[in-house]
Amino acid sequence: MNHRLKGAALAALLAASPAVAQDQTLRMATIAPSLGQAITMATFANIVNDNLDSVTIEVAAGGAATLHQLEVGRGNLDFAMTSPTIYALMVNGRAMYQNEADAPEAAENLDLLMWFPYGQYHYTVRADSDIEYLDDIEGATVFIGPQGGGAYNAARNWIEASTGLVVGEDYEAISANWQTGFQAFLDGNIDMYVNGCLDPCQQFIQVTETEAIRFIGPESTEGDAVEAFLGNFSYLEEIPANAYANQANDGPTWSHNTAVGIAVRGDLDEETVYQITRAFWENLAQVTSDAPWAQAISMEYAVRDLAGMPLHPGARRYYEEAGAL
Template identity: 65%
Template sequence: MRKLTLATIFASTLFATSSWAEDVTLKMATIAPSLGQAITMSTFANIVTENVDGISIEVAAGGAATVHMLEVANGNLDMSMGSPTIHFLLTNKKAMYKDVEDNEALAANVSQLMAFPWGAYHFAVRADSDIEYLDDIEGATVFLGPQGGGAYNAAKGWIAATTGLVAGEDYDAIKANWKTGFQAFLDGKIDMYVNGCIDPCQQFIQFTETEKVRFIGPEDHTGEAVDKFLGKFRHRAEVPAGLYENQINDGPVMSNDTGVSIAVRTDMDEDLVYQMTKAFWENVGNITSDAPWAKVLTPEYGAKAEGTIKLHPGAERYYKEVGAL
């Protein structure tokens, strides 16, 4: 059994073949290591490394999924976080990919191994805050996520769609990375902290060890603006009561969620991807006592390929075998 390592990504690409008599090292990139999505991906890497002979996955944590997925498309990485939204943007040469040449060919070289929930966005304030709804954050100082990132835009968009409040005009959205944004909340320097994650989330476990937290939602989560914001790839999701010992909510709070994925090179060997997919789903149940968030991961969800991204043939073979497709 090999031990998972966190390493800097090398510039060269790996071309896996249908036989790996020699050890094969795959390169995975993910977002900030403290975030639940990075933990999910690192857990995948660890399970595969421990359970598939001849395969080792190196994980480099940090940076943006939009950049990582393009590196997968170019063959400089083997795996990264993907999402229906960013694959759609690459396919259609939009937003951060508007100047990318050969965008359609690049998008075609990114496939999905498994989908998993990003996790409901948690809009958190201290228990003694006078902010009871998102509609009350006018004039407040908040952390939505690193500016320019997908999480920031999703949190900002949900607030705007449900309350009409605009970041930078009606409230102050601080510029910070994930680590400093959370530290600002711990230190009481901001009024609201936002994190999308599968419960139980590490950050809220830590916060509620010493303080009480209230998760808040909008007064009204319906309407044309909300439907437009949700679009095809987002959906309403509740943050339940009773998740954390010092959570004071007495009922569920409405928020939103979306699916993300482990993206792989389309030209990666089919049997290699099949073996990794199989190893993960056959062994993930062994860790749920130590990682209770993993209980929400299912092959049925993993097989969901939304928008323009397609399942890798190796992953598709596994999902058909187990009846998830």
């Protein structure tokens, strides 16, 4: 074989071999940077960036995951936070997606890279508050998340399912973003603040530096309404009594948890997503051992079948090779 033919054969071989497109810059959107889920996603991006030379993931924090998820499906973003609930709503064009005519079509271009625990929802009052249970918030002013977001809807529905109290009728939920809602609690302008996270959460570390707080739950976590709320995507989980030094609870508090995940653009090429998934899982140990989300994460959880959201073919290939599927 002459040199020209050898060169042609080599070029053909390289063309046929899967490879990550060189020097790709991919865009990830996540929620407020102070929140645990945003920290998880930013750390994911950092691990990939540190260990995969051909890919850079740029992270923009802030805004609503519900909108980010839609933009991934539309092809305007590459990664965003998802959840089984908001994915199902997008597929069916319901709730916050009812006025987005292309939402069901965009959902067809939305795949999963991994699930991870959202964290228990912490319904929080000051230790000297006369609110001892969620049932006691009638007439109170609270922050339960940015209105129209997934966290707001989850907290509102949990309160109604477990206590019968209805937002806007029995208690007032302020309209604020995450930062403003937390500041309102710090300033004493609201009676209860809600944040879902894996302990220890930065917000509660901050507030307990100067004052005592108490996490509250409903008087009962039983009943058909609670079972309907939990459905297939949420589950009961305790917040331990000793999660924070200045925490007034003398025993664990029942709350709810769910899964969230990293959604990826379905038409992002398979080899790129395979290499990204591989780079993350094979270098997860570089995260410090005291990171709460790193302790809670696992491949078994990552590949759960939730809401029928499909794994991206590249992610699926890695999980199959790793024995998680």
